[in-house]
Amino acid sequence: MWFRNARVYRFTKPFDIDPETLESQLQADAFKPCGPQETSRQGWVPPLGKHGQQLVHSANGCLLIALRKEEKILPGPVVKEAVEERAEAIELEQGRKVRRKEKDEIKEQVMLEMLPKAFSRNRRGYAYLSPKDGVLVVDAGSAKQAEDLASALRKSIGSLPVRPPALQQAPAFTFTGWLNGSLPLPSSLSLGSECELKDPSEDGGVVRCRGLDLKADEIRNHLEAGMQVTKLALTWDDTVSFVVDEELALRRLKFGDTLQEQLEAVDSDDAVARFDTAFTLMTLELSRLIPGLLDALGGEDRSAIVED
Incomplete structure (x- = not known):
């Protein structure tokens, strides 16, 4: 259970829910297949798939949920x-x-x-709530997919006071500073070999770079021409690599060898144990990465967050 993407939502006020309560609330919206005349339907399913029956998988103080959407395909x-x-x-x-x-x-x-008689297409979206960290993390490749899952969760539990994290300064400002040398790159982060540069003018162009040394003259020339960095490949603490954009969406998450080796130590025949171990390792790492990345990007603006 490794997320491929991570879209983070911050709870704007204290929020706590136990697995049993969340389970009972999701049961009312558990997935049921489309009827004969329905074009789509969605609902909650067990995150463990055929290996589990509960709609909530709890580990490390985090609550994993899964939303299934069925769509009838009519070409x-x-x-x-x-x-x-x-x-x-x-x-x-x-x-x-x-x-x-x-x-x-x-x-x-x-x-x-x-x-x-139409064929059905099924998709599953995963997310976990971490009340202790004050975040909801959705494995979604787009903002719409993430918001759709958050909206479904809000409908099921009645209230979900979340919003994307707000920063003290624009991420593009910090990304650009790391590449042009005007801002120091934190020791917890290292540059990858991918970035996206945008001209901030109204009709400005976009340059996408892959497989390059991001400190090379070619990149620096674009920066000196006024382009800004809007996407950047990074590695966190030598354990997680990803591409982050100016909306703070983390894509193409890849968990490093150290975490993979810990997972390999689990009995390969015990699917539930492997799932639980992977989820625990992932959430432990993301609970360090998320606040660390927000700090590295200039710090979080918590003025609209109600603290305990």
């Missing part, structure tokens, strides 16, 4: 072809032109007929 060209065939048949039989409104009605009927 647009297939639907369009069926609509055109029916419209042509009506025109031939009745000698009149089928207007757009009637075509829309035909399309709705075609889709209703196709839905029971």
Whole structure:
């Protein structure tokens, strides 16, 4: 259980919930498959999949949850072809032109007929709540996916006072300073070989660099021309590598050999034990990385957060 991405939400006021309470609240919205005429449905499922029945997996003071979304797939060209065939048949039989409104009605009927036989696409999104750290962490590649899961959780538990972390200064300012040498790179971080540079002007361009020495003259020339760093590959404490952007989204998380070796020490035949160990190792590391990264980026603005 390693997250591939991490979108962090900060609790804006004290929040605590025990596994049993969260379990009972999620049960009301547990996943049920789509009905014959439904195009999509979502609900909570056991994070351990076939190896578990509980909707909440608890370890290290963190509560792991999983949201499953089922979507019926109706290929647009297939639907369009069926609509055109029916419209042509009506025109031939009745000698009149089928207007757009009637075509829309035909399309709705075609889709209703196709839905029971349509293939389904299933996706799972994972997140964990860490009340002790004051964060919700979502494994999502986009802000929309993360917000969809947070919204579903908010609906299930009634209240979820979270927002993305706010910083004292813009991340792009700090990223740029690390590369142009105007700001020192913290000892806990090391540069990777990837970055994205943007011209801040209205019609400015974008330069994406991979596999390069980020201190090379080529990068420095872009920075001297006024471009800003909006994405940056980093490694934290030699244990976790990732790409972070100006929205503080962590992508392509990769957990290092030290953590992998600890996982390999667990009985490979015990899937539950391996899952639990990986989740514990991951959350322990992220509980260090998240505040450490926020501090390195200039410190968190906690003015809107209600403390204990």
